[in-house]
Every structure is written in structure tokens, then in C-alpha cells.
Amino acid sequence: GNSVTQMEGPVTLSEEAFLTINCTYTATGYPSLFWYVQYPGEGLQLLLKATKADDKGSNKGFEATYRKETTSFHLEKGSVQVSDSAVYFCALTASTGNQFYFGTGTSLTVIP
């Protein structure tokens, strides 16, 4: 079946620190992989995506590389800001089917 496992939080970092949030997946076929971000009181917003092996998704300084050999899609950012404080969700959608499969979310707090 399809599933996503992501690093448990909460994560607290100082401003300008390096961020990694781990995400691994199990899927049949060739899934597309996503990171969504949820700011307080808002819905989920697409942060970045990758649709095939070795693709790198990037947006707003965040990036993640689709690694088929390790079934991973870790999220990284070189220097976090206070405004990056949010909950981050890793997700996949299978090559067939209609739904997204989400991880449990990782809460990130960045302190000045």
C-alpha cells in the first residue's frame, strides 16, 4: 500500500539555522511527492513537489530531492526565518488513484 512517514516534532530552531525534516514513503508504482505547509489558522499550501526520481523541488529557499533508492523526500532549508514557523506535511499521490497520502506533520518553531 501507500504511506508516508515523516519525522516527528516539534522542532525548534534558532533563526538562520539549517533545517532538515525527514520523510520516507512506501508506494506502488511511481508516485509524485509533495511538501505542504500549514501556517497557523490557515489551510495547507503546496510548498514544492517532484514527480519523478532525482527531481528536485524547490521554493522559497526550501528544497527536497526525490530519492527512489532510499524512498525518501527530505525537506531542507539552509537558513530558516521566524516566518517559516508552521506545520510541514510530506505527501504522495500514486500514479493511479485519486487521493493524497499524508504524513502526520512536523511542527517547526523558529526563534529569533
Added chain:
Amino acid sequence: NAGVMQNPRHLVRRRGQEARLRCSPVKGHSHVYWYRQLPEEGLKFMVYLQKENIIDESGMPKERFSAEFPKEGPSILRIQQVVRGDSAAYFCASSPPGARDIQYFGAGTRLSVL
């Protein structure tokens, strides 16, 4: 946020009452999805609808839950005879025709059952 509107944002019901959750998709989007997030868990797919049709309801509980997306008006997720275990955040997402892998999410409805 791409404009999916959900209401109410918070809903409190007593056991046995009905809960009705509304979702207006992004203008022009014809696909709607409902997800449920239980405490300490990720979002779980419930149902996928197109206008007037249920396409995939594999994640819907077999009893008490129903969903519709009429030709006019918002999509409705209905929970009859709510129980405490229904307390959760319910998210709606929409996608445009031909691009089902991009889903835009609403802010969610938080249902509390007393």
C-alpha cells in the same frame, strides 16, 4: 492559499446531532476532496467528488457519513448522529480539470462533539 472556502471554521455538536460542513472550491475547479485529521495523525482521505458525482468514497466510514457536490452550490459533508470519535479537523481541497495532482486546501472545519 488559493481560495477554497470552508465554513464554519469551528462547529460544536452534542452526541446524536447532525454536523454539516460546507466547502466552496476555487472558482473553476470541478474536483473536490474531503480529508479528516484526527488528533496527532496526518490527513486521511475520505471522498473525491466531481459535480453531481461521487468518484471515490473509499475512505468514508460506511455509516453516518455522506457527501455531495451539487451542480449549484458548495460541497457538503454530512455526519449524522455524531459521536465523540468524530471530533477532528475536516479539510476540503479542490483541483482544476486535468490537474488532479495539484490540490488547493481550505483552512478546515474543526468539529468538536460534546
